[in-house]
Amino acid sequence: MFSHSPPRLMTSPRQLKLGAFMRPVSIHTGAWRYPGAYRDANFNFAHLKRFAQLLEHAKFDAFFMADHLALLNMPREALKRSHTATSFEPFTLLSALSQATERLGLVATASTTFDEPFHIARRFASLDHLSNGRAGWNIVTTSNPDAALNFGLEEHLDHAERYARAREFYDVVTGLWDSWADDAFVRDASSGIYFDPARLHTLDHRGKYLTVRGPLHIARPVQGWPVIVQAGASEAGRQLAAETAEVVFTAQSSLADGQAFYSDVKGRMDRLGRARDHLKILPGAFVVVGETDAEAHAIRAHLDSLVHLDSAIASLSIALGTDASAFELDQPLPDVPETNGSKSGRERAIQLARREGLTVRQLALRLGGYSGLAFVGSVRTIADQMQAWLETEGSDGFNVMFPWLPGGLEDFVHKVVPELQRRGIFRKDYEGTTLREHLGLPRPGNRHFPTP
Amino acid sequence: MFSHSPPRLMTSPRQLKLGAFMRPVSIHTGAWRYPGAYRDANFNFAHLKRFAQLLEHAKFDAFFMADHLALLNMPREALKRSHTATSFEPFTLLSALSQATERLGLVATASTTFDEPFHIARRFASLDHLSNGRAGWNIVTTSNPDAALNFGLEEHLDHAERYARAREFYDVVTGLWDSWADDAFVRDASSGIYFDPARLHTLDHRGKYLTVRGPLHIARPVQGWPVIVQAGASEAGRQLAAETAEVVFTAQSSLADGQAFYSDVKGRMDRLGRARDHLKILPGAFVVVGETDAEAHAIRAHLDSLVHLDSAIASLSIALGTDASAFELDQPLPDVPETNGSKSGRERAIQLARREGLTVRQLALRLGGYSGLAFVGSVRTIADQMQAWLETEGSDGFNVMFPWLPGGLEDFVHKVVPELQRRGIFRKDYEGTTLREHLGLPRPGNRHFPTP
Known part of the structure; x- marks a missing residue:
């Protein structure tokens, strides 16, 4: 299904891929109380625009927008202390950010559990056109029972059903993206032919969970398909990732766990005949930078005390x-x-x-606060740890989470990134213009209109 | 349900409200073949950005994005001649345009037939925050049977059922927008309280067509509610408009028809106890400008010959x-x-x-080509007709359709608008910052948290 792009040998040795996993005020529940934090970033687009521009300045691969489909299912008396209760909706936010940036990838989280594949396919295609090829789809299944109640359902699907539906949903969405051949639009004013109907395919999908005729009424995305991103560490999640994902956002808590996961998923790819390079494994990493290791730990302790x-x-x-x-x-x-x-x-x-x-x-x-993988220390400590993960097949890079905004992001961009660049393990400039090019991923061929 | 805003007496005599009803290449099927037309505007955001900026320069109230949920149900051999086959998706497009403009209203068409009210409420709220209060919702029901097939349905709802569902959908969406009181977010870092849980309402809607718990996990829109726009000339459509709409986009083909519709809908508002000024009736008007009336008719004939x-x-x-x-x-x-x-x-x-x-x-x-209401003539002829509609209760303004882009839009902006301004029947500058302020509409009170 994947066509091979020319080998990209400009970047040797292997380099980190870096996403920024964003909640506008930070993933850390106490962050909004940290001195200097932008408490209102949930609804202040100017702050988000500044964050995205800083990430692009640092040559990050992508801005990953986290998402939920309901208010977090905490008791109100606990929830009232959390800035994560509310924020922008990802498609609208990333479309707006597409006009504030030129190269940064834009990854939206969209659930397969409570939405229609036709809508999802169309919105990602539109975002990909608006951003000139920078869209990515973080496919998630929604396990929050409160979300089901927002969509007229009393019971949510069980884990296995959610994954089976997700797999079929992926087939439909990617099939819809391929509705039009890349050369379908001829726009010949003299003959009056706008498109070649022989280069338009009607999907006509009839599956176990979904029935979708198509075609999609938007041209094939600039990237062919937006980049496919997944999370999920379960057996079903790993297999789905090995089959379909191009980025895996994992939650490993130690290098040993990371290496085991990396080896498992890349091994599954070997058995499926997929090239290992066509999937980038990016564990989430909460990064707290200090002048010294001790100062960084003190910052984290301060932050945790605010929860x-x-x-x-x-x-x-x-x-x-x-x-x-x-x-x-x-x-x-x-x-x-x-x-x-x-x-x-x-x-x-x-x-x-x-x-x-x-x-x-x-x-x-x-x-x-934040309990997953954390790199807490001086610039050198953090760069050493990131380099160790990269060089021992713990990961292909990271999805960085900032402890508070803007300071934690600024520290990473202005201090850690230059050190990674100095070591030759992170780019000094973008190699291309699309998210696929940043990540070194091939442009998928069109399943309905294969190139000879 | 509507709170009264202070009377706005700055604009006397009555002035036109102007929307631009947009398909990127034009509503006219032959437009892409017209000499100088931007044939690729469907996927060339730079063109759309320029159009929106020109409309803002001319002080238009809003950019209305038309929409469909399927490829038009024409035979392929006919459809292949149409640029209307494909374009951007409205939420993503208007979110991007929100960053290219500062005052222009942004109205997205969204159907109540094949989407979830929770998603719709959330996206419009997000667009309203991103644009600082410029969002409008063009509520439509979808009658295209091909659309049903894209959403797993063999049969589409009949006309009466679509309207009954639309009415309930509207109640749910507006109820969700009111989930949070305007003052819910206290963000008090010292006490650690981010929001006041007493100022958050769970809708818990259980109706005939929809069951939606809520609350929405996004703050109340800047405008309270995005502006509610409707079309539909049927009995059910008129009654729904009189009850709920703030803008009605109509398709009247003569001034007499316009006056009859205007009188009917405003009469229904009287009987409902709604102020007449709280709904603006804007017929679609296809405007072809020439140096003389004869030149304008020749332009239209040329355009029609391209179909x-x-x-x-x-x-x-x-x-x-x-x-x-x-x-x-x-x-x-x-x-x-x-x-x-x-x-x-x-x-x-x-x-x-x-x-x-x-x-x-x-x-x-x-x-x-285009068969609805058309003003075809010199600047003076067009301004005379628009003024007659305004002054004889034919309409409150128009949703202007441009015969081809960019030329038809430029002619309207650079020639017709200055004449309307000279006559005192169109604004020379925006009176406020939000779409509601442009249209002179009150900000709706919050049904769950009424102001004393």
């Missing part, structure tokens, strides 16, 4: 899929039954508690 | 909801049975043929 225990317990409840408010705070985590929520979130929380011997309170505060 | 007969017959078939390709071309229109398609389109075509005694060929060519 309220109510929010922390609520975060723990979400991660476990179980109400944690009745747990004994200063005891070890009790046994927690498996639920229909996100498997990877629950597993990660339990492992973190066991690995570090955390009490419920300690675990909750960690989760309430 | 192919195949496309013309296809347009006629769409209007009638019946395949017209078997009709005798040079005979009068035969009797055509009523179908489940758009009632207003069918009625308009039949009336036009009867009024002007057109043959099938003549009717088809007119419909294939």
Whole structure:
């Protein structure tokens, strides 16, 4: 299905790919209270525009917009402390950002659980045209039961059904993107022919979950297909990624875990006959920069101290899929039954508690701030760690999360990026103009109109 | 439900409200073949940006983006001659345009037939925040049976069901926009309270067609609600407009028809206790400007000559909801049975043929170009007609359609608008910053959090 682009040998040795995984005020629940933080970035586009322009200045591959389809399912008394309650909708935000930037990739999170593939295919195609080939689709399935209630459903699909529907949804969306051959639009004024009808394909999909006729009434995206991004660490998620993803956004908490995941997913690609380079594995990494390691740890401690225990317990409840408010705070985590929520979130929380011997309170505060992979230290410490992941097949780069905005982002852009560039493990300028070119991914051939 | 804003008496006498009803290449099927036309404007955002900036320069109220949810249901051999086959998706396009303009209203067409109210409410709220209060929602129901097939439905809803669903959809969307009180976000860093949970309302709608819990996870729009725009000339459409619309986009073909419609809809508002000024009636008007009336008619004739007969017959078939390709071309229109398609389109075509005694060929060519209300003439002729409509309660302004782009738009902006301004019937500068302010509409109160 993928056509091969000419080899890109300009970048040797291997370089990091860097996305910025964004919530406008930061992923960290206490961030809005940090001195100097932009508390109103949820609805202040000027701030978002500045962040995107700084990321482009630093030659980041992409701006990843996180998303939810409901208010977070925390008790209101906990939620009231969180800036993550509310923000811009990704398609509208990234379309606006497409006009504030020229090269930065724009990755929107869009769920396959509560939307129509025709709408999703059309919006991403439109974003790709508006941005001249910079769109990416972070395909997610939605496990939040509160989201189902916003779409007229009492029960959400179970985990296996969500993934099966996601796979079919992907087939339909990519099939719709291929509705028009790249050369369909001839626009010959003298004969009066605007397009060649032989270069237009009607999908006529009739599957288990979806029935969609098509064709899409928008030209094939500039990139052929927007870049396909996925997360999900479960067995089903890994297999779907190996088959279809071009970027995997993972949540590994140690280099050893990262290497195991990397080896597993790239091994699945080998068995499927897909080139390993055609999928970039980018763990999320929360990066706190200080003049010294000690200063960086002090910044993180300050930030964590701004999380309220109510929010922390609520975060723990979400991660476990179980109400944690009745747990004994200063005891070890009790046994927690498996639920229909996100498997990877629950597993990660339990492992973190066991690995570090955390009490419920300690675990909750960690989760309430940010509990995943973190690089906390001086510029040198951070660059050493990123380089180690890159050079030992822990990852192909990172999805960076900033502890607070704008300061945490500015520190990364102005301090860490120049050091990565100095070491030759991050680009000094963009190699091309599209997100696919930034990531070294081939432009997919058109399944209905293969090139000879 | 509507709170009263202070009276705006700066503009006396009454002035026209002007929208630009846009398809990127023009509404006219032959336009892309016109010498100098931007044939590729469907996918060339730079052209769209220039159009929007010209409209803002001329102080237009809004840019209205037309839309469809499927490829037009014409035979491919006719459709291949039409640039209207394909274009940008409205939310993404208008979000991008929000960054290329500062005052121009941005009205997106969004159907209530094949989308979820939670998504629609959220995207319009986001567009309204991104544009600082310039969003409008052109609520349409989708009658194209081909669209149903793109969303897994074999049968489309009948006319009455579409309107009943639309009314409930409107209630849900506006209810979701009111999820948060305007003052909900306190962002008090010292106490750690980001929002006041007492100022957040869960809609919990359970209706005939829709079940939506809410709340919306985006702050109340800048305008309270984006401006509500409707079309539809049927009995159900008029009543829905009188109850809920703030702008009505109509298709009247003569001043007498316009006056009758105006009187009918404003009369319904009187009976509902709504202030007449809180709804602006804007007929679509196709405006062809020449140095003289004769030159303008020659331009139109040239444009119409660029429509192919195949496309013309296809347009006629769409209007009638019946395949017209078997009709005798040079005979009068035969009797055509009523179908489940758009009632207003069918009625308009039949009336036009009867009024002007057109043959099938003549009717088809007119419909294939543009058959609705047209002002064709010198600047003076056009300004006289617009003024007559305004001053005799034919309309509150117009949704202007340009015969070809960019020339037809430039002529209107550089020639007609200055004449309207000279006569005192169009603004010389914006009175405010939001679309509601441009249109003189009150900001709706919040139904869940009324102001005392």
